[in-house]
Each structure stands twice: as structure tokens, then as C-alpha cells.
Amino acid sequence: MAQSMKSLVNTGELGRAIKRKREDAGMSLRDVADATGVSASTLSRIENGTGKPDADNIARLTGWLNMPMERIMSGRQLDGDGAKAVVYFPQEAMPDIVEAHLRADRNLSPETAKALSELFRVAYTQFSHPGEDTRGRKSRK
Numbered sequence: 001m002a003q004s005m006k007s008l009v010n011t012g013e014l015g016r017a018i019k020r021k022r023e024d025a026g027m028s029l030r031d032v033a034d035a036t037g038v039s040a041s042t043l044s045r046i047e048n049g050t051g052k053p054d055a056d057n058i059a060r061l062t063g064w065l066n067m068p069m070e071r072i073m074s075g076r077q078l079d080g081d082g083a084k085a086v087v088y089f090p091q092e093a094m095p096d097i098v099e100a101h102l103r104a105d106r107n108l109s110p111e112t113a114k115a116l117s118e119l120f121r122v123a124y125t126q127f128s129h130p131g132e133d134t135r136g137r138k139s140r141k
Contacts, residue, residue, distance in 0.1 A: 011046055021065055
């Protein structure tokens with residue numbers, strides 16, 4: 001018999017990202033299902049951490065999230081000191097990038113990383129000015 005292997009997909013990471021974007025956008029599971037082509041029941045299982053999405057669904061969902069697929073793949077190579085690299089796209093929202101870095105920090109517990117991430121998200125929302133460069137430059141379109 002084949003040995004049980006750890007999943008290469010971090011469904012917890014994927015589920016949190018889906019739920020956050022869905023709730024922030026005021027969308028139901030059915031709305032996300034319509035937008036992604038992934039069934040509402042599969043989305044629910046992924047959000048709850050019990051689903052194991054296939055490659056097609058992973059591609060659809062990371063595309064909808066505008067998230068690099070590598071972020072949810074736990075089979076990534078480690079760098080020289082044993083830490084996993086944080087992967088992101090430049091167009092990703094800053095709170096998502098900061099959250100990824102906080103979760104990757106080995107000095108923080110998952111609970112602390114989550115709390116700091118939420119604090120940053122609230123502060124960023126309150127103090128950021130979308131489309132406006134607070135340093136006096138015009139934003140690029």
C-alpha cells in the first residue's frame with residue numbers, strides 16, 4: 001500500500017482567501033460559483049478546510065483571487081535557512097501581501113499572524129487613499 005502523503009495544496013490558505021474576498025465583495029457562495037465555474041458545495045468545503053480541489057478548480061480560484069498559485073502550494077522549495085519564500089503578484093492588494101509575510105514569519109504563532117494581519121487590514125483601509133498617491137505624485141493608470 002502507498003504511504004499517506006501530506007497534501008501539496010494548502011486548502012486552509014485557499015479557503016481563507018476565498019472567504020475573505022467573497023465576504024468583502026458581499027457575494028454568496030452561489031455568486032462565486034457563477035463567477036469561477038466551481039460549484040458552491042466545493043467552495044463551501046474549501047472554505048471550511050475539508051475540500052480537496054482539483055487542479056482545474058485551483059487554477060480557476062487562484063485566477064479569481066488574483067493570487068499566485070504558488071502561494072497555496074505547500075510543496076515549494078525552501079531557501080537556504082529553511083524558510084519558505086512568500087510569493088505574490090505586484091498587483092495584489094497590499095493587505096494580502098502583508099498577511100502572507102506575517103503567516104510566513106516563524107517567530108509568530110498562526111493566531112498572532114492572523115491578529116496582526118487583521119489589524120493591518122483595518123488600518124490600511126482607514127488610511128489608504130485608492131487612486132491617490134499620498135506622496136504628491138499622480139497615480140498611474
